[in-house]
Amino acid sequence: MNTQGKVFKYPDNVDTDVIIPARYLNTANAKELALHCMEDIDTEFVKNVNAGDVMVAGWNFGCGSSREHAPLVIKTCGTGCVIAKSFARIFYRNAINIGLPILECEEAAEEINAGDEVNVDFDTGVITNITTGKTYKAQPFPEFIQNIIKCGGLLASLKEGSKNE
Amino acid sequence: MGMTMTQKILAFHAGLDKVSPGQLINAKLDIVLGNDITTPVAVNEFNKAGFDKVFDKDKVAIVLDHFVPNKDIKAAQQSKQCREFACEHCVSHFYDVGKMGIEHALLPEQGVVTAGDCIIGADSHTCTYGALGAFSTGVGSTDMAAGMATGMAWFKVPYAIKFNLTGKLPANCSGKDVILTIIGMIGVDGALYRSMEFTGEGVATLSMDDRLCICNMAIEAGAKNGIFPVDEKTVEYMTGRCERTPKVFEADADAEYDETYEINLSEIVPTVSCPHLPENTHPAKELGDIKIDQVVIGSCTNGRMEDMEAAYKILNGKKVADGVRCIIIPATMQIMRECVEKGYVTAFIDAGAVVSTPTCGPCLGGYMGILAEGERCIATTNRNFVGRMGHVESEVYLASPYTAAASALTGYICEYEEA
Known part of the structure; x- marks a missing residue:
């Protein structure tokens, strides 16, 4: 599995309140919510994002609230992957649970620039910056988490697990 | 090497004698919590995955608190969905307008949570209940759905940071000044993935409200949970509130901590x-x-x-x-x-x-x-x-x-x- 697209770059400590402001959380409709993704720090994101594009950010991406709506709107916008130096723990868990690919890679997150064309291979963790030609290797997920991803999310993996018992 | 308080609670709920930091475990849950924002997403996932009942109606808590009394039509629809789910599954701890409160003030007050519990809540401030000597952490709606269906959740056993408290707070300061000071020291990701273990002789000088406030903001330092030891004040607070028997865990003397911070409460200033x-x-x-x-x-x-x-x-x-x-x-x-x-x-x-x-x-x-x-x-x-x-x-x-x-x-x- 892989994704390829252009990069939207964000700083450290991007919080879930800017990913999807709470004022819109009176609905759980992902398509409706996705219209407001990132709008408090980047009003252009929703207008310019295309399927497969990649978000690249600094430390502690997704800090703050536990709202699962945050990884959900990023995914619903078509974003193929988020690369960050680190992720806040609830966001990390939520992204895996709903099937939004995320990768931790400090060097890639530091060097990749906004607008670069990037290819990400989820099976190997290899990130290729097509614009500069440089490649990076992200931390692989533990096997347990890989299994959740392979099944298509946590609930699907639970169903799969109960079938095998 | 011994275990921290958090590690001991997790080991107990995973049915293991010993756990080590970094280990992936499956733990039994005492309470699974959601609110009017996160429960509708969990209910959709629960139903979509084809689950037809909650694992234990007495171990699910649903609190309408974010947008109630309903702020608009959409919020009203979300509350209605929570209400219908709670009714269909006979959820014991369902709190609607008139009985409700902000979830993290309400559950300790009503005795829904107690010492030694393993709790997940689809709200990041679920870490509040560590003040009672419980392991309690925030998760998303899908984890809530899985918890409601199976009564279990997976965790990575956290590494720990110790905060050794001494002294007594000045009269114009509260637990809020303590936790803001700590977050200022270690940063918003200073405790990322780790537990914040509060200990030391200063603990006895802090009220339960101070401790609840301190644990509440552990997430603001990126922590998985915050936790206080159980002492006389905790026991007094819990007595008569909870129907379940509290279980007291203590950190081993040789428990391992990544870092130790000394916090003299007497030196805290309004922050x-x-x-x-x-x-x-x-x-x-x-x-x-x-x-x-x-x-x-x-x-x-x-x-x-x-x-x-x-x-x-x-x-x-x-x-x-x-x-x-x-x-x-x-x-x-x-x-x-x-x-x-x-x-x-x-x-x-x-x-x-x-x-x-x-x-x-x-x-x-x-x-x-x-x-x-x-x-x-x-x-x-x-x-x-x-x-x-x-x-x-x-x-x-x-x-x-x-x-x-x-x-x-x-x-x-x-x-x-x-x-």
Whole structure:
């Protein structure tokens, strides 16, 4: 599995309140919510994002609230992957649970620039910056988490697990 | 090598004699919690995956608190969906308007959570219950759905940071100043993935409300959980509240901690987190003239009885400064009732403040106190991110109830000085 697209770059400590402001959380409709993704720090994101594009950010991406709506709107916008130096723990868990690919890679997150064309291979963790030609290797997920991803999310993996018992 | 308090609770719930940091475990859950924002997403996932019953109707808690009484039609639909799910599955701990409170003030008060529990909640401030000596952490809606279906959750056993507390807080400081000071020291990801273990002789000097407030904001340092040892005050607080028997865990003497911080409570000063990150802390008196438009005293962080007492002590017989809107929100109906009985509500109204029934509303920019462009608020809430309380060009300063109430009287951010 892989994704390829252009990069939207964000700083450290991007919080879930800017990913999807709470004022819109009176609905759980992902398509409706996705219209407001990132709008408090980047009003252009929703207008310019295309399927497969990649978000690249600094430390502690997704800090703050536990709202699962945050990884959900990023995914619903078509974003193929988020690369960050680190992720806040609830966001990390939520992204895996709903099937939004995320990768931790400090060097890639530091060097990749906004607008670069990037290819990400989820099976190997290899990130290729097509614009500069440089490649990076992200931390692989533990096997347990890989299994959740392979099944298509946590609930699907639970169903799969109960079938095998 | 021994285990920390958190590691011992996790080992017990995973049915293991010993766990080590980094280990992936499956643990049994005592309570699975959701609110009116996160439960609808969980219910959709629960139904989509084809589950037809919750694992234990007495171990699921659903609290309508973010947008109730319903702020608009869409919020009303979400509340309705929670209500119908709770009714269909006979959820014992379902709290609707009239009985509800802000979840993290309500569950300890009602004895739904107790010492030794393993708790997940689809709300990041679920870490609050560590104050009772429980392992408690925030998760998302899908984890809530899985928890409701199976009664289990997977965890990576966390590494730990120890905070050794000594001394006693000055009279104009509270648990809020302690946790803001700590977040200022270690940063918003200073405890990322790890547990914050509070210990030391200073613990005994902190009230339960202080401890609940401190654990509440562990997430603001990125922590998986915060936890206090169980002492006489904890036992006294829990007695008569919880039907289940508390289980007391203690850290081993040779437990391993990544780092240890010494915190002398006597040296804590009234502290304010400036926009737009909780780690941006400064002593209140060093801030200069920062004019405010609004004050909010409430939330899962500081809407408890002691917070109301602090506000009363300062506002009683005084007037909120001209041009300042002061909003006071007792966190549960029981606290609200006590504020009425004790005459606090009358005093707040006479001071020129408004008093609302329990809601998370203003803290997350939902309703009941949204900020306009360029407006500034000092709040006893927990986050001051860009746009958190309204317009993206508005500002939120986080502080204790003492500092917030004192600032309401002057119209500028200031610390409370006893007359």
